[in-house]
Amino acid sequence: MIWLAFTLFIATRCVDAQVTAQSSVAPELRECYTNPQFLDRNNLPPTTLPVLIDIIQQIEDNPNINMDLRQLAVQLLHTYRQDGIEFHQPDSSTVLSSNVLPYAPTFHSFHRHRLLLTKIIPGYSQVLPNNTINSALKCAVHHMLSTTVDARVRGNENSCNQLSQYRALRTARRVPRQVNADDVEILDLDALKSANTMGKMRHYDPKNDVEYTSIGGSKSERQLLGNSQCPLLSGAVFTRWGAVSAGHVIAGIAGGAQFQRVPISELTKGSLNDYSNVQQTVSSIFTATLSGDLAEVVLIQGTERGNAISVGVAGNWNSTQAPRYYMLHNRLNVEMTDPEIRGDIDGFVLGTLINSNVDTSGTLKLSQLLDMYYSPRNGVYNSARRACNRRGLSQEFIDRETLIAESQAFVAALDTSMPLRGTIVSGLDQLVSSAVQNFQTYTTNNLNDLSCINSETTTNDFRLKTNLYIVLDAAWPYQAVYPAISFLLDGIEVGKFGSSVTLLSAFDGSVIVNKTFSLAEFHSNYTLTRHQALLNGVNLENTLSNIRISMQTELENEKTANYVGGNSSVLLFLLNTGNININEQIINDARRLNETVPDLRILFATSTNQFDTLWNLVRDMHNDIRTISLNNEGTNVENTMNPILTRIQTVGRRIVNSNCGSTFYQEWTSGTRQFADNVEPGYINFYTISPNYFFGNNDNRKVRISRTGSSVGSLIVCQSRTVVQPRQNVTTIGADAEAVICQTLASGNVEISLRGACDGHWLIGACPPFYISVQSQVTDTTSLSATCTEFACRFPYNVRYQVQIEDFGCFSSAGTAGLSLILGITIILFNLVKLF
Missing domain, CATH: 2.60.120.380 (Jelly Rolls)
Incomplete structure (x- = not known):
């Protein structure tokens, strides 16, 4: 009954002080817009669902945070979500004051957000402590939960709409696929380096008037949309089943966890508008998801374009392996984009399930709920309740007439809070019916999401648990090797319940990124700046010697901890330096490593064929050495790295003495x-x-x-x-x-x-x-x-x-003459084969 006491408590609290519902950037979020490191999204973890789940798990595991699913969903919204934050270009003749932050929540999504947080899903006036997670993760989760559109000119508009869309019917990672030539990383790094430090992108000239819409040639009184033909949508998170607005999902869960029906009179206090012909209450689940976005569509498009109601705007990611930017295909009718539609459906379904006590044990965590729903199999206690079945779930859970009634009622409430370019004086019911019809048609015909059948046939039916040690050659260009590493980490499921990753230097075996089970932590630490600071060169003699000492120390630690079984161990060398000299010392170091750490599998992935020099450093020379080709555009990562991932997947979990x-x-x-x-x-x-x-x-x-x-x-x-x-x-x-x-x-x-x-x-x-x-x-x-x-x-x-x-034993051939004999015979046989 803790959650009930929590609900009653927050219902009696004053909610006027909600910091993320104010008309200025919340104080704890301002460093995300002032610190140059965090302004550049490339320094933040990718906006993927596993990263979001990882961050939520870190919050759940924080010893100072004692919240159940219901409480945490609410507090995430009140702490990290602030919709509608826009950059406001100061006049060129004005010196930017250090006292002014040129960002503010002025986009249309903020007005619905403020109503939601202050009246419909109220929370503690005291949000999660600022030290709950570090600054990089705070800014990452803020951007993943907060919906806004940034249409500033970036310099890549000529190519961004030509990129291959992240279609759901993608081939499984374990099956090679033909990669389209347009499936590329498009961010112009040179442009980013030379960009304005406040926005990290080239800003539109404020002296130029910007068309707000194409109707009547009218101009916008302030620059909202800029000139970009493919604006960036914040709040979108990559999933295998299409881009999803994560803030809508969490809001739907919170609306179900803290369900209430709110009288319209409470939402329209002080308003002179008369909407007596609509139902007099709204549902917290509907307003947090479907009816909330539909109300924005009706009000904005209805006042600007009359009956021409449109929902759905498709887009694509900037990168196939480390997505950070979701680019819309146009800048009109962005009130209910594809990611928002998916997020609304998912949030509504999950909120409804939580409201119906889907987990009677009371121990279900928010991270588990998300992990189950966005999973290839099983779902939320039922195989039908998963993202791949989104179309079926929308038909099962969403009643058309109820959606129309809820949308009409929330339009009445939002109309009193949102500044518009006109006033709807009649025909509201027709506008809402049109919006709902378009939503249902678009959902059925236009969301090309991965089906459940394809989800199961294109994914593995085993979960990998691997301790992956990557030895990185700094000679690789960051733009080439970073997507390759990201591909591997996603493939082995680095995470709290899965695999770990450690990044080492090929120069001397020193640690670049310490062993971590956190995707977010790895991506926060391995950035372009960190890569550029690495020492160039490959010294296998020093590297193998240092790694052997480190691995043997790990075995001694496992002995102390009475470790019996768990993650496999794989040491992967990613080398871009050719003609590596292999001397007797290196061969002996590799032999001792293989002997004294018998469960370790050593793999080599090199940019040039070095089989003749590396074969005697591995256990299986035919399968443990691969030649890879990575380009700076990242267009061939999946085809190139899939054999490496497949080899890692064949190394089973350990059972040891x-x-x-x-x-x-x-x-x-x-x-x-x-x-x-x-x-x-x-x-x-x-x-x-x-x-x-x-x-x-x-x-x-x-x-x-x-x-x-x-x-x-x-x-x-x-x-x-x-x-x-x-x-x-x-x-x-x-x-x-x-x-x-x-x-x-x-x-x-x-x-x-x-x-x-x-x-x-x-x-x-x-x-x-x-x-x-x-x-x-x-x-x-x-x-x-x-x-x-x-x-x-x-x-x-x-x-x-x-x-x-x-009665497991301990046997090793380290230092024995037998191993030296067989090694010598193997070398002789190998050279004889080469002669023929």
Whole structure:
């Protein structure tokens, strides 16, 4: 009942002091418009849904913030969302005063925003503390939640509308696709560098009058739209299912979480307008989403263009891998753009679900709700409740007559708060009906979003958990390598419940970005400025030596922490320097790294073919070395980096004997140890056990997988010595019928014996790893519920299980003559093959 007490409390509070509802930029947001670093969006994390979820998770995990979903959704709006902030170009003859910030909330979206925050979704007068998240993340989430249109001339207008739109029917990342020549990064970096420091873009000359509309040749009394033919829409967030206005989504959730019907008389106090022919209350969910935007459309377009009502404006992102700017295809009728339509539908659906107590446990987090809805499978406890089914959900949840009535009522309220270029004296019902009809038609015919069928067939049914260490050669141009790295981080799902990333220098192995599970943190730290400060050159001797020491320290830390299993480890070298000299010291360092950190997979991605020099530094010379071609426009990232991502995905999660540390003394057996894990319904977790833990024979050596807690469906446990990702009922080319053995686990446990697993193999390096998978099997009609409420559960309906190991050993060939012998034989054979 905490949320009820919270609702009653804020309903009695004075809301006149809401800082983001005032007609000036909120004090805590002003550094986003004064600090040159934050004015340039390229220094902020990309505006993607995973980044937004990451930032919300950081707020949720802040020990000083104790709020449930309902409270946090409201407070996000009151702290970080301020719609309608525009840049106002001062007169050229006037010296810009340091006492004046040339930004203010004057765009039309602010007036609805102010009404929403002060009357419909009121909150604490005290917002989230300013130190809840750092300044970069604060500015990033502010821009992701706040809707406005910036139509200043930027210098790229001739090309921005020719870019390929971010269509929903994109090919999956695991399948190479033909990239259009126009699918490029379009931001002109030279123009950005030389731009006005206050706006970071070339501003329109204030002496030139600007057409406000094309009607009657009238001029605008102030420069609102500038001359850009493809203005920037703030508040848009990239998702696989189309760009979404995130502020509308959060507002819809808040409107449902704190649902109320507000009398129009409370919203129109002091007004002389008579709207007695409309319903006398409005819904907080409708006004926060659909009827709010439709009211803007009716009032603005109705007073300027009569009955010519239009909804929907498409656009495209500036970048395919690190989107930060969403460019509209025109500057007219921008009251209800495509991202706003999607955000309205999504926010309305989620707000309605929250209002109907979709999560009866009361433990559901805001980040989890968003993560479930924008997911390829499962959805919000029901596979139909996800973004890929947006069209079906809009038909199920949105009643036409109710939408018309709610829109008419909110027009009456907004009309008294929004300055307009005319007065609607009659015909309101026809305008609203036209707007609603156009909205429904546009939603059905024009939103080309990824369907649920394509969502499932073009995405993996496994979640990756990898500790990725990227060794970066500073010789790469930032514009070429940054999108490539972004592609990998998105592909391995860097995040709180997934993978981590560490960025190292190829010059000496020093840390550029510390190990982080936060996408937002990585992108905030790895910027153009940081890249330009890196030392050039590739020194594998120093790099491998320093990395080996760091990795061995990590193993010792895992030993202290009694670490039994979890993320895989991949070391990726991204090299742009050619003709790298490989000496005996480098070969020995790589050998020692492979021996003393047996679960680490070393990969090389180089701009020139260096197979002949790098092959003896990796475990699998045919698959661990790739030649990549990256251009400065970023047009070929997906095709080029997809093989690297696929290789990383084949490295399974680790199951280890942490007693081994980095020394692998054979007398240090594991005894009986275990770790907990969970799998999403319909997904698979893949594990790899290195022979360094089972090389010597032991009759009691085994892995035991048991189910814990209550959850739906069955678990399928598969094992193989040859198939890297074993799964049920899948035949792998080149593998015999007995290559994969699967067992069903409904209750109890599945026991896998490792007795004699290396029989017939004289050397550890010749013994193949042991591959295990745990798959959740559920039917499409299965009803999901919150059974996994632990901190480690990404989704509340995940299936929990335990992995137990018994009598794992510690074996290493480090320093033995056997390894040196086989290495020498391999080199001789390789040279003989080259001769033929």
